Amino acid sequence: MNETDNTITTTRSGRDLSDAPDIIVCKGVSKWYGDFQALEKISATIKEQEVVVVLGPSGSGKSTWIRCINRLEHHQEGDIIVDGVELTNDMRNIEKIRSEVGMVFQQFNLFPHLSVRDNVTLAPIWVRKKPKAEAIEQANELLELVGIPEQADKFPGQLSGGQQQRVAIARALAMEPRIMLFDEPTSALDPEMIKEVLDVMKDLARSGMTMMVVTHEMGFAKEVADRIIFMEEGQIVEVGTPEHFFTNPTEDRTKLFLSQIL
Amino acid sequence: MTEIQSSAGVPVIAAPPQEPHLPPKEWLKKNLFSNVGNTLITIMTSVVILSLANGLLGFAFGSERQWNAVAVNSRLYMSFAYPEAQYNRIWFSFATLLVLAGLSMAIWRGGTRMPFARLAKSAYSFGVGLAIMVWLAPLSTSGTVKWEIAAGGLLLAGFIFNRIAAQDEERSLSSLTLLVGTLASIIATLWFIPYGRHSFIGDRIPQVVSEPGTVAFSTKLPWTIMLFVLVGAYYLGIVLRDRLPERRTRSVLMGFWLISPIFLIYLVLRDPAFTMNHVLYTDIPLVLGFLVVGSLILYALTKPSLGEIGRIIAMLILLAGFGSFLTPMRMIIRIFLIALGLFSLAAPTFSGDKSTRRRYSSIWSGFIVIAGWLITAVNTPSTVEVPGDLFFGGATLTLIVAFFTVILSYPLGVLLALARTSNMPIFRLLATTFIEFVRGVPLITILIFFSVMLPLFLPEGMRLPEVTSVTIGYALFSAAYVAENIRGGLQSVTRGQHEAAEAVGMSTSQKTVFIILPQALRMSIPPMVGHTIGTLKETSLLYIIGLFDLLYVGRSVIPNQTAFIGSTRENLLFVSVLYWVISYSMSKASQRIEKRVGLGER
Amino acid sequence: MTAPVEQPPSTRLAVAQRVPLWRDVVVLKWFTQVSLLAVVLAALWLFVGQAGNNLRAKDITIGFDFIDRPVDIQLSEGIDTLPNSGGRALWVGMVNTLRVASVGIVFSTILGIFVALSRLSNNWMLRKVGAMWVESLRNVPLLVQIIFYSSILATLPRTSFLDPTAAAGPLNQNQGPIHNWLHISNKGVSLPRVFIADGFYQWAIVILLGAIAAHFVRKKRLKQHDDTGRETSPILWAAGTLAIFGFVGLFIHPVFSFVGPIMGGIASLIDSLTIPMTQAVISIVAVLLALRWIRKFRTDRRSGSGHLNLSDDDWFRMIFAGLASALVIVVIYKWTGLSSWLLNSGQDLFRLAETKFNVDGAARPFDAMRPDVLKPGNFANYGKNGLTMTRGFAAVFFGVTFYHSAHIGEIVRGGILSVPKGQVEAASAVGLNRAQSLRRVILPQAFRISLPPLGNQYLSLTKNTSLAIAVGYSDIVQVGQTIYNQTGKALPVMSVWMLFYLACSLTISVVVNFFNMRLKLVER
Numbered sequence A: 001m002n003e004t005d006n007t008i009t010t011t012r013s014g015r016d017l018s019d020a021p022d023i024i025v026c027k028g029v030s031k032w033y034g035d036f037q038a039l040e041k042i043s044a045t046i047k048e049q050e051v052v053v054v055l056g057p058s059g060s061g062k063s064t065w066i067r068c069i070n071r072l073e074h075h076q077e078g079d080i081i082v083d084g085v086e087l088t089n090d091m092r093n094i095e096k097i098r099s100e101v102g103m104v105f106q107q108f109n110l111f112p113h114l115s116v117r118d119n120v121t122l123a124p125i126w127v128r129k130k131p132k133a134e135a136i137e138q139a140n141e142l143l144e145l146v147g148i149p150e151q152a153d154k155f156p157g158q159l160s161g162g163q164q165q166r167v168a169i170a171r172a173l174a175m176e177p178r179i180m181l182f183d184e185p186t187s188a189l190d191p192e193m194i195k196e197v198l199d200v201m202k203d204l205a206r207s208g209m210t211m212m213v214v215t216h217e218m219g220f221a222k223e224v225a226d227r228i229i230f231m232e233e234g235q236i237v238e239v240g241t242p243e244h245f246f247t248n249p250t251e252d253r254t255k256l257f258l259s260q261i262l
Numbered sequence B: 001m002t003e004i005q006s007s008a009g010v011p012v013i014a015a016p017p018q019e020p021h022l023p024p025k026e027w028l029k030k031n032l033f034s035n036v037g038n039t040l041i042t043i044m045t046s047v048v049i050l051s052l053a054n055g056l057l058g059f060a061f062g063s064e065r066q067w068n069a070v071a072v073n074s075r076l077y078m079s080f081a082y083p084e085a086q087y088n089r090i091w092f093s094f095a096t097l098l099v100l101a102g103l104s105m106a107i108w109r110g111g112t113r114m115p116f117a118r119l120a121k122s123a124y125s126f127g128v129g130l131a132i133m134v135w136l137a138p139l140s141t142s143g144t145v146k147w148e149i150a151a152g153g154l155l156l157a158g159f160i161f162n163r164i165a166a167q168d169e170e171r172s173l174s175s176l177t178l179l180v181g182t183l184a185s186i187i188a189t190l191w192f193i194p195y196g197r198h199s200f201i202g203d204r205i206p207q208v209v210s211e212p213g214t215v216a217f218s219t220k221l222p223w224t225i226m227l228f229v230l231v232g233a234y235y236l237g238i239v240l241r242d243r244l245p246e247r248r249t250r251s252v253l254m255g256f257w258l259i260s261p262i263f264l265i266y267l268v269l270r271d272p273a274f275t276m277n278h279v280l281y282t283d284i285p286l287v288l289g290f291l292v293v294g295s296l297i298l299y300a301l302t303k304p305s306l307g308e309i310g311r312i313i314a315m316l317i318l319l320a321g322f323g324s325f326l327t328p329m330r331m332i333i334r335i336f337l338i339a340l341g342l343f344s345l346a347a348p349t350f351s352g353d354k355s356t357r358r359r360y361s362s363i364w365s366g367f368i369v370i371a372g373w374l375i376t377a378v379n380t381p382s383t384v385e386v387p388g389d390l391f392f393g394g395a396t397l398t399l400i401v402a403f404f405t406v407i408l409s410y411p412l413g414v415l416l417a418l419a420r421t422s423n424m425p426i427f428r429l430l431a432t433t434f435i436e437f438v439r440g441v442p443l444i445t446i447l448i449f450f451s452v453m454l455p456l457f458l459p460e461g462m463r464l465p466e467v468t469s470v471t472i473g474y475a476l477f478s479a480a481y482v483a484e485n486i487r488g489g490l491q492s493v494t495r496g497q498h499e500a501a502e503a504v505g506m507s508t509s510q511k512t513v514f515i516i517l518p519q520a521l522r523m524s525i526p527p528m529v530g531h532t533i534g535t536l537k538e539t540s541l542l543y544i545i546g547l548f549d550l551l552y553v554g555r556s557v558i559p560n561q562t563a564f565i566g567s568t569r570e571n572l573l574f575v576s577v578l579y580w581v582i583s584y585s586m587s588k589a590s591q592r593i594e595k596r597v598g599l600g601e602r
Numbered sequence C: 001m002t003a004p005v006e007q008p009p010s011t012r013l014a015v016a017q018r019v020p021l022w023r024d025v026v027v028l029k030w031f032t033q034v035s036l037l038a039v040v041l042a043a044l045w046l047f048v049g050q051a052g053n054n055l056r057a058k059d060i061t062i063g064f065d066f067i068d069r070p071v072d073i074q075l076s077e078g079i080d081t082l083p084n085s086g087g088r089a090l091w092v093g094m095v096n097t098l099r100v101a102s103v104g105i106v107f108s109t110i111l112g113i114f115v116a117l118s119r120l121s122n123n124w125m126l127r128k129v130g131a132m133w134v135e136s137l138r139n140v141p142l143l144v145q146i147i148f149y150s151s152i153l154a155t156l157p158r159t160s161f162l163d164p165t166a167a168a169g170p171l172n173q174n175q176g177p178i179h180n181w182l183h184i185s186n187k188g189v190s191l192p193r194v195f196i197a198d199g200f201y202q203w204a205i206v207i208l209l210g211a212i213a214a215h216f217v218r219k220k221r222l223k224q225h226d227d228t229g230r231e232t233s234p235i236l237w238a239a240g241t242l243a244i245f246g247f248v249g250l251f252i253h254p255v256f257s258f259v260g261p262i263m264g265g266i267a268s269l270i271d272s273l274t275i276p277m278t279q280a281v282i283s284i285v286a287v288l289l290a291l292r293w294i295r296k297f298r299t300d301r302r303s304g305s306g307h308l309n310l311s312d313d314d315w316f317r318m319i320f321a322g323l324a325s326a327l328v329i330v331v332i333y334k335w336t337g338l339s340s341w342l343l344n345s346g347q348d349l350f351r352l353a354e355t356k357f358n359v360d361g362a363a364r365p366f367d368a369m370r371p372d373v374l375k376p377g378n379f380a381n382y383g384k385n386g387l388t389m390t391r392g393f394a395a396v397f398f399g400v401t402f403y404h405s406a407h408i409g410e411i412v413r414g415g416i417l418s419v420p421k422g423q424v425e426a427a428s429a430v431g432l433n434r435a436q437s438l439r440r441v442i443l444p445q446a447f448r449i450s451l452p453p454l455g456n457q458y459l460s461l462t463k464n465t466s467l468a469i470a471v472g473y474s475d476i477v478q479v480g481q482t483i484y485n486q487t488g489k490a491l492p493v494m495s496v497w498m499l500f501y502l503a504c505s506l507t508i509s510v511v512v513n514f515f516n517m518r519l520k521l522v523e524r
């Protein structure tokens, strides 16, 4: 695998991102848990406004990788550069990354002791240091955007799974991130709720947000992704546009994976 | 209940018994006489209980019992040797608390509705129980008749309630009405029955003097006023509740609850002839200076774009605070400097727009005013003149020590728990060592250590009253247990919560303050209530140290009065009942509240 | 979307920069910790220095010399009521504490289980009695209860009231009913007792052998059970083996007097060691232990591919291990007394063992004696030779037993209630009767849930025996207080207290953890 494999010229949605700036650059990233190597020399570049879907069998290191990108986990070798900021122990860089990169979790992780509105405004007020009135106004807009303006005064425990996940997306967006990371955002949802969350994500992609999505929703990958990255055992196996990936993958392991899930 | 039948004694595994309504006969059969073994057990336990009650009542009402010892000395029990001329202060404090209680009951909509059917049932069972007890007790004939009439009254009340319930199923009585009614009838008896005479402290050993007044007659007026204060405050609360915004009122009231004990304790202990010179010319200027300068510094430091310089300035202030120990200086300045350093260190956590910054500065102002006032209060000991060291004791001492233990140990416990669960090994090591050490040794050894050894560790010329040293011991001991309770709460906050907070960019301290602690504290409320009750019971160890707490008065002071030699058991029984009533009602009340608001569950 | 899409600068990729120290999270983390440590150490140093000054000013010395000095102290009871040195007195106090704590643990557990069962019984009366027991006992401070029991016991008559002659005369000494076999008075209850005599230690060796034999017998029977499927009652067989050994040992124990000289030999061997040798041996052991620990740590952290992956916490642990061993060496070399004390006490221990085994061949392992009330007015001599429960002991014992039985009852009840109902149904579905399902299904699960809180109860029971000081029972705290009142050595005495209780707590938690682990392993 060499680096040129990871850059693209045209995209499926017809957008030409070839001269868009790089926003996430990973160079030879490795990570160990104890003596188990979870990531092995991951190298990839993601352009601004690009939507990348990461696929791979369970335990292949997808979550680990995207969690390294906003430093919820620390990589031990290699470099990760996000929006021109290298991820090191520098406090200022970490603060910067965290507010540039939004993250949505599989288990929603809403704050149960705060109302929906407070969940959304908490970080803008205390991290972005916004005036409270402004933050509330923004929260109302975002809740409108994700389609649940009427739930603002409820508590997370009173919402359905799909609604909770949409609140989580609004909470991440409230920090005005340049990049959004999604770690299996629909896996904990009932089938009828999946669509409402995916719709929000599609809107987001259309609006030009840079997105990195770990998901098992192949329909979403086909429709929205600019590029698909396939991982196995901590390594990137194959990278390509959705057409390339779903119609004639080059690697055997990819074929095997696709034959199992499709 | 499960259907598995069981002979007596072997437990039926079942959910906490939830009795369906059975007719009395079937209920008896099911619960007492379901089979031979069961019947046997019923008979045996009844015999044991009856003979036990007989013995106990025989003890309690035997002719040689000196219950007078308790009644006469009720003043010693309550406040030990507090000068009588100053009693109005205690009454005033009590009235303040009652006003707060009345307001809170109205504003939080306290109390439950009790259907008359249930009231009737309890009146019946109390009536029958009382009748049996009177029958067992070795009372004089007139006494028996009197008490049996009381039991008959209860039965009659039950009958009336039953009739009301029969007319209208829905009729119910507020538990508050019942409470006030009961209190009112108890207070009413004060006007007719002369319970006990005064005792008073003449020398170090309190003596009984023949005085015309009795406790009942000298306190009947204040108690009646107290009742009216409570009821009045309740109705005032109802008026306020409907006029004012609810949330604001509640938080203001909470603030009053937090401040009032400190204020009232100070009020009770303050020297009436206190000169203000030192306060006017030293303390107030110092506090004002720190207030103004500190507020400005903090306002500057909470500026969001400040960056690392803020932290460096904070470290410098902190360093100055610790460095001040190397030079002679007023303790109050050192404490304030360190506090200012800590506040500045926390400033980036709370930085924000203008109003946020102003709020942070005003929190500092509030802190400095309360802290300054507390330090002044400690530095100006009361000189109310009484023989002996301490002029208050009994229940007052017990409550004050318990209060300060709780107040001091909770924040300390939270800090210890945070340190023990942090990812910083040295913090963890220090906290774990402290907690495990304290939990490994008995409280009494710690108390003895603090009463005997603490004076040795203090700089020359500095003297702490024994109560203070012992209270510090209590607080440190209690903090270790609080820390373990809080740690349980902290560990119940899922990893996802930490990650979500980090992912939206919160710093570690923001994550702790806004996300983790609120959830953890909520989870640990039930064990903390238990711990608080435990603390109250543990104050009885003051007896071993030799301070005049409730137990000391009951065990060593009163049984040594010439009039009441050998009344130890009566007094001990009284003390036990007092402790029992307080801790039992506290635990029951907290269980009810927990159930109502679903505390301790996620 | 609100995200600003500004035109990016051409050099987006930053070159790897050096992180400035004041912004490096790792540096900040360690800086915070080390500065807190410095503040704590400075405060301790200040306090200790101050204490040293104050002690010098008041002319108080600290030191453990009271351990060997004679003291004027009389204990209420114990293995030695007139100890000749402070150390001996503290030792007697410790034994007294352990005595009342262990008896209290056993009885409060039994009583607690009864309370739990009665609260769960289907008899209404019994349930109410159980509830009353729990609610009344746990809401009254233990200290008040202990004092109350003591004052009730004080109302018993001054001489044994079972003695018909006692009522008449004023103080009738040395008399009890049934020919002096029993005394009951306000000083306590006294019965004849069996106590260990000179031959006991030899007999103990027989028992030790018996235990080993019993272990093998049990294994064998278990294997038989596995092979044949028959009920082979291994526990019964093991107990039987032990009993046979014990009984035979009563007659053949003098055979083991040869152990004495062996012990003596070991003692002489220790005697021949010099202090530098001991110091060297201990230092080498400390260094080796630290090295081994660090090595083990590093191998644990190394991945299969040989990648060593250490976090800063790991570094801290390794440095800590190194520092600890260095500290041990410094202490050992700075404080020669420690080595010689170790040598001396080791030697004394084996010499003691030697004398214990070197006894007359005819000595019996056990002996019995009637209670002997010499001076009724004197606590210390009351029923000295009998099995005596003094008033202080009884008050503390009843206090901790009752109080903790209420708590233990609630714990056991909670444990039983937390076993899901489905378990009971499943048990009866497979045909177990009620007793069997209780014994085989419910109690094991309930026990697992209630074990950790039970351990906490045992810990707090042990610590609560220190309230004995209020009723004059000579436990370690009471003895210690008397000693420091006489000698002024408050600090050393307190450190003995704390060490003793820490050791007790540690022992109990080790035992509880052991069972906890075992139950967890069984669960898999």
Ligand SMILES: Nc1ncnc2c1ncn2[C@@H]1O[C@H](COP(=O)(O)OP(=O)(O)OP(=O)(O)O)[C@@H](O)[C@H]1O
Binding pocket: A033, A036, A038, A056, A057, A058, A059, A060, A061, A062, A063, A064, A065
């Ligand atoms: N905290 C941890 N400690 C040890 N090993 C871990 C830890 N987190 C993840 N792993 C291991 O790292 C590997 C990659 O995990 P990761 O969660 O990234 O997989 P994934 O691709 O997201 O799988 P899934 O699709 O099931 O979510 C797994 O084998 C997992 O066992």
Ligand SMILES: [Mg+2]
Binding pocket: A062, A063, A064, A183, A184
């Ligand atoms: Mg995953």
